[in-house]
Amino acid sequence: MTQPFIGKYSDRRPDTSPVWKRLEEHSQSIVHSDLREMFERDPQRFARFSLANGDLLVDYSKNLITDETLHLLLELAREAGIESAREAMFGGGRINWTENRAVLHVALRRRAEGALFLEDHDIMPDVRRVLERMRKFCHDLRSGLIRGASGKKIGAVVNIGIGGSDLGPVMISEALRHYQNGPTLRFVSNVDATDFVEKTRDLKPEETLFIVASKTFTTQETMTNARTARQWLFEGLKDWSAVSKHFVALSTNSDAVREFGIPAERQFEFWDWVGGRFSSWSAIGLSIAIGIGFDRFEELLDGAFEMDEHFRHQPLEENIPVILALLGIWYRNFLGAATQAILPYDQYLHRFAAYFQQADMESNGKRVDRDGEILEYDSGPVLWGEAGTNGQHAFFQLIHQGTQLIPCDFIGFVHSLNPVGDHHRKLMANFLAQTEALMRGRRPGEIGDDCPDELRPHKVFPGNRPTTSILLDRLTPRSLGKLIAMYEHKIFVEGVIWRINSFDQWGVELGKELAKKILPEAEALASGANPDLSRHDSSTAALMRRIFAPDGDEERG
Numbered sequence: 001m002t003q004p005f006i007g008k009y010s011d012r013r014p015d016t017s018p019v020w021k022r023l024e025e026h027s028q029s030i031v032h033s034d035l036r037e038m039f040e041r042d043p044q045r046f047a048r049f050s051l052a053n054g055d056l057l058v059d060y061s062k063n064l065i066t067d068e069t070l071h072l073l074l075e076l077a078r079e080a081g082i083e084s085a086r087e088a089m090f091g092g093g094r095i096n097w098t099e100n101r102a103v104l105h106v107a108l109r110r111r112a113e114g115a116l117f118l119e120d121h122d123i124m125p126d127v128r129r130v131l132e133r134m135r136k137f138c139h140d141l142r143s144g145l146i147r148g149a150s151g152k153k154i155g156a157v158v159n160i161g162i163g164g165s166d167l168g169p170v171m172i173s174e175a176l177r178h179y180q181n182g183p184t185l186r187f188v189s190n191v192d193a194t195d196f197v198e199k200t201r202d203l204k205p206e207e208t209l210f211i212v213a214s215k216t217f218t219t220q221e222t223m224t225n226a227r228t229a230r231q232w233l234f235e236g237l238k239d240w241s242a243v244s245k246h247f248v249a250l251s252t253n254s255d256a257v258r259e260f261g262i263p264a265e266r267q268f269e270f271w272d273w274v275g276g277r278f279s280s281w282s283a284i285g286l287s288i289a290i291g292i293g294f295d296r297f298e299e300l301l302d303g304a305f306e307m308d309e310h311f312r313h314q315p316l317e318e319n320i321p322v323i324l325a326l327l328g329i330w331y332r333n334f335l336g337a338a339t340q341a342i343l344p345y346d347q348y349l350h351r352f353a354a355y356f357q358q359a360d361m362e363s364n365g366k367r368v369d370r371d372g373e374i375l376e377y378d379s380g381p382v383l384w385g386e387a388g389t390n391g392q393h394a395f396f397q398l399i400h401q402g403t404q405l406i407p408c409d410f411i412g413f414v415h416s417l418n419p420v421g422d423h424h425r426k427l428m429a430n431f432l433a434q435t436e437a438l439m440r441g442r443r444p445g446e447i448g449d450d451c452p453d454e455l456r457p458h459k460v461f462p463g464n465r466p467t468t469s470i471l472l473d474r475l476t477p478r479s480l481g482k483l484i485a486m487y488e489h490k491i492f493v494e495g496v497i498w499r500i501n502s503f504d505q506w507g508v509e510l511g512k513e514l515a516k517k518i519l520p521e522a523e524a525l526a527s528g529a530n531p532d533l534s535r536h537d538s539s540t541a542a543l544m545r546r547i548f549a550p551d552g553d554e555e556r557g
């Protein structure tokens, strides 16, 4: 086990710091304060509690905070060593200490000249080389220079991956659907064969390219789907050698790629310092680039780089990801919020919350700190969300009148990519109405006189429900890149304050190991044998006998 990377950040547990105690005390006064009054008292509240970067506006004035709250939170951030942690990340420190890895997704979108050394190796030439290969491949595929084994143009590209090798490409491709002018894109992730079957049902093998996106090239789901794809191709083309023309690999594992039958010139590499859930900026983004063209893919990187520069160089009090992270800490650790909602008012962002569910919960869903000590304070919240206005007709009731505090990020755009009639005005009117209603609520005295007494309590909205409004001019690759990077850095800052490693994911291992052990037992059961299942609990054993019973013998056991 390698030594924990401590760098120069604070060695103190945040909850033992005097500022933590002061925040606890301060939270008692905040729960009795009233956002509506705070706005009435202070006409400058929006100006004081909002930040901009280019066309990005982050209005955090509708949060349950005062100047003192921010002052204390910023002190907590400084004590946690955010500034040195930030430099450690950008400088290639091995801040993912449980895996002894650097965390350098920022290098993938570094649009600056010059070297970036990881120990004594400049990684920028490697990054640029792969980007150039991706550019050429995108161009040649989209223009028809690269064709299938029978000479047909590629009309459909199927990305096979899961987790970090799927969620980002899916979310970004959906978000940028407006810009898509390449082949049809499909994404297969689930080991449930339904996913493969339904996504390929209408595709022609001679016109289909499979991208096997897997950092390790060993992931059970991805490799199962990749082998099924290879078989599907063979059944269509009756030629195993066609694999080399119809498959591409995005991976760090060259040996496994070659063994699968994909030649070196069809492998796009990346490196162990790219975490799965931060890998869309790497070769893992190839499907995105094929869909929108490489120039637009580069605009995505440009937008992320703008946010990286902002995050790296702005002082903490003017730093958008830092402020968002501090709000997250405030609600989670001092006001008891167990969940946080992300609500994009844009249909193109319908997978945005699902994507950040992984980015946030896999990163900050941790129970031990840097020293392996069990946390005595909460770490990452449950993150969830849905596109507006749909969510309004589903779960907003609970946000308005339920018993829990749920801080919400509302994300919107000034201009629509589909300016049809007054749709966009209505969409954004709803955005504003919701944030205002959540903040103001409706008091008993504001309910009409004609309302029967017994209904009055049901029509009261307590208000004081916090929201952050995140606004951009228009959904473009650049603005999307900026938005994603903003949340990535927010997650990082929270992890530093919680003293956890945001870049490993040991929690997903145990289930994977057990699934591997169950598989041979399942095979034995399906063949009619009676394997010893005594190592399982009675529930698991009974379910196994039911699920894996040989055909026609489902009642056995």
Ligand code: G6Q
Residues within 6 Å of the ligand: 162, 163, 164, 165, 213, 214, 215, 216, 217, 218, 219, 222, 275, 276, 277, 278, 362, 505
């Ligand atoms: C993300 C995780 C995880 C990973 C998948 C796929 O940070 O590491 O979601 O991306 O398990 O892994 P492979 O790319 O190796 O197939």
